[in-house]
Amino acid sequence: MPGRVLSTAGIEFRIALRNRWVAVGAAMMVLFSLVLSAAGAGASGLAADPLSVIVASLVSLAVYLVPLIALLISFDAVAGEAERGTLQLDLTYPLSRSELLMGKLLAQLAVVILAVLAGYAAAAAMAFGAGGADAAAGLGALWRLTWTSALLGAAFLSLGHAMSCVARRASGAAALVIGLWLVMIVLYDLGLLAAVMADNGGAFTTRVFPWALVLNPADAFRLFNLAASQAVDAASGLAGAANSIAIWKPLTSLLLWPVLAAALARLSFARVQP
Amino acid sequence: MTILALTDLTKRFGKQTALDAVSLDISPGERVALLGHNGAGKSTMMKLILGLLTPDGGTVQIAGHPPGSAVARSLTAYLPENAAFHPSLTGREMLRHYLRLRGQDPRGADALLEKVGLGDAGGRRIGGYSKGMRQRVGLAQALIGTPRLMVLDEPTTGLDPISRRDFYALLDELAERGAAILLSSHALSELEARTDRIVVLAQSRMVAQGTLADLRRAATLPLTVHLAARAGQGAALAQAFPEAQAEGDRLILACPQEDKLTVLERIAARRDLIADFDLSSPTLDDLYAQISGRENGRAA
Ligand SMILES: Nc1ncnc2c1ncn2[C@@H]1O[C@H](COP(=O)(O)OP(=O)(O)OP(=O)(O)O)[C@@H](O)[C@H]1O
Numbered sequence: 001m002p003g004r005v006l007s008t009a010g011i012e013f014r015i016a017l018r019n020r021w022v023a024v025g026a027a028m029m030v031l032f033s034l035v036l037s038a039a040g041a042g043a044s045g046l047a048a049d050p051l052s053v054i055v056a057s058l059v060s061l062a063v064y065l066v067p068l069i070a071l072l073i074s075f076d077a078v079a080g081e082a083e084r085g086t087l088q089l090d091l092t093y094p095l096s097r098s099e100l101l102m103g104k105l106l107a108q109l110a111v112v113i114l115a116v117l118a119g120y121a122a123a124a125a126m127a128f129g130a131g132g133a134d135a136a137a138g139l140g141a142l143w144r145l146t147w148t149s150a151l152l153g154a155a156f157l158s159l160g161h162a163m164s165c166v167a168r169r170a171s172g173a174a175a176l177v178i179g180l181w182l183v184m185i186v187l188y189d190l191g192l193l194a195a196v197m198a199d200n201g202g203a204f205t206t207r208v209f210p211w212a213l214v215l216n217p218a219d220a221f222r223l224f225n226l227a228a229s230q231a232v233d234a235a236s237g238l239a240g241a242a243n244s245i246a247i248w249k250p251l252t253s254l255l256l257w258p259v260l261a262a263a264l265a266r267l268s269f270a271r272v273q274p
Numbered sequence: 275m276t277i278l279a280l281t282d283l284t285k286r287f288g289k290q291t292a293l294d295a296v297s298l299d300i301s302p303g304e305r306v307a308l309l310g311h312n313g314a315g316k317s318t319m320m321k322l323i324l325g326l327l328t329p330d331g332g333t334v335q336i337a338g339h340p341p342g343s344a345v346a347r348s349l350t351a352y353l354p355e356n357a358a359f360h361p362s363l364t365g366r367e368m369l370r371h372y373l374r375l376r377g378q379d380p381r382g383a384d385a386l387l388e389k390v391g392l393g394d395a396g397g398r399r400i401g402g403y404s405k406g407m408r409q410r411v412g413l414a415q416a417l418i419g420t421p422r423l424m425v426l427d428e429p430t431t432g433l434d435p436i437s438r439r440d441f442y443a444l445l446d447e448l449a450e451r452g453a454a455i456l457l458s459s460h461a462l463s464e465l466e467a468r469t470d471r472i473v474v475l476a477q478s479r480m481v482a483q484g485t486l487a488d489l490r491r492a493a494t495l496p497l498t499v500h501l502a503a504r505a506g507q508g509a510a511l512a513q514a515f516p517e518a519q520a521e522g523d524r525l526i527l528a529c530p531q532e533d534k535l536t537v538l539e540r541i542a543a544r545r546d547l548i549a550d551f552d553l554s555s556p557t558l559d560d561l562y563a564q565i566s567g568r569e570n571g572r573a574a
């Protein structure tokens with residue numbers, strides 16, 4: 001079984017490499033990280049070290065980019081193969097549907113992790129360049145950002161696989177993942193903010209809102225990173241919320257999402273008749 | 275002993291019946307060709323055998339195992355119609371992957387590529403292959419291991435005549451070693467002497483089954499006689515053979531098998547009117563048209 005999963009992952013990684021997903025993902029992350037670091041370097045009025053300051057702004061970058069990259073890499077996984085006619089062939093091999101999905105997930109997760117590492121390494125280099133040895137104090141926050149980004153990526157990769165199974169056609173899957181990204185990353189937060197404003201400190205703000213934040217993997221990612229580093233995130237507009245929620249809640253959400261999303265992808269895949 | 279057994283296999287897509295109560299047994303070493311018009315249900319039947327589709331009625335057994343089970347998968351090789359392997363991968367990478375999936379040594383890829391005549395192209399990306407070359411990658415993966423049952427959906431599309439011959443030689447070799455082969459095709463002429471049995475599907479039902487000789491005997495198709503008149507004798511010839519059809523400056527005459535000699539005598543008797551004549555046996559295409567056409571007529 002590991003041999004078949006690894007072989008599938010190897011093939012998939014090669015495809016990502018040749019389709020330039022690895023290069024494009026890493027370039028996107030590096031570029032945005034450098035721009036953010038340059039912009040954030042001057043505005044560090046806080047006592048924190050330069051790396052921690054940069055990590056705080058990287059969090060609000062990653063919350064948009066990591067899901068986007070993950071969805072763009074994954075939407076073709078099942079629909080593309082079904083269209084090419086290789087899915088029906090793969091499924092006549094001694095390879096289970098779970099193994100096929102797992103192989104693809106592994107390879108695509110490697111691509112996401114490479115992109116994230118490239119971006120964060122560039123930002124760290126900027127921080128050490130600007131702040132010297134002081135920046136070392138922020139390494140813990142950077143490490144936390146890295147592994148939580150991997151979890152966030154894994155969750156959205158599997159969500160992309162689920163969309164790929166539902167759509168059956170690659171073009172339809174592309175539309176679905178863009179819609180999913182807009183809803184989960186952009187509209188969700190906007191909706192919450194609007195509700196909080198309208199509620200004006202009522203029951204929604206105190207009871208529902210914290211859970212609503214924790215339930216969305218992107219918000220959980222943001223909460224966890226900000227709470228753990230005790231930084232203030234001016235960009236997110238959700239400032240203050242981070243302090244009122246116990247840190248285990250977003251962490252549990254971050255750990256559960258990749259598993260639940262993978263299960264969802266597997267269930268959707270079971271309904272695909274090649 | 276049978277390697278593949280279908281009993282009353284039925285598949286419906288919504289209201290449309292794609293396969294209607296088909297029963298068929300195939301033994302090891304047997305080469306069976308599946309014929310039928312577009313949409314007759316050939317690919318559907320193959321997908322049911324592979325467990326890619328679930329039947330609405332009837333059963334499939336592969337050496338006694340249900341289709342899609344681990345044992346059935348390990349015994350069966352498949353070539354889908356129109357498989358387009360990922361254009362970014364090379365032929366060798368693709369085959370190494372498929373070898374690993376079957377638990378075989380990936381170093382066997384080069385030997386497989388050699389076998390299907392892709393020895394030199396193995397290192398190039400599949401995106402740059404011609405149609406026939408892509409088809410051969412599909413064939414190569416179907417040869418992995420020693421499959422007991424090979425299910426090949428239109429395996430010779432896109433192959434040039436020489437490659438087709440090589441392909442059938444390869445099949446002979448596999449059948450001799452005990453593999454049962456079920457293949458579909460639209461090219462009847464190439465099936466002569468290449469298959470042990472022919473199964474004809476029409477309108478999702480099995481309408482004929484047997485060796486080519488069996489089918490010919492059952493069909494009783496007439497021979498065709500072409501007559502060319504001597505200069506200026508066209509009208510006279512048409513009078514002498516009133517049942518013939520005119521086509522250009524020639525006459526065409528259908529002649530039942532048992533009347534062969536009578537017709538020849540009539541031709542010999544009117545040699546003063548006839549410049550030349552031709553006698554042709556029914557072709558496989560005629561035979562096929564009759565078998566499936568007869569059934570179409572009945573269904574309509
Ligand atoms: N997934 C599907 N959904 C709905 N109908 C289908 C599906 N697959 C096949 N059919 C229908 O079933 C019938 C048989 O199709 P099938 O693909 O088996 O034909 P075929 O004999 O392989 O034809 P061809 O020679 O063109 O390959 C067709 O009428 C087709 O429209």
Ligand SMILES: [Mg+2]
Pocket residue numbers: 316317318355427
């Ligand atoms: Mg077909």
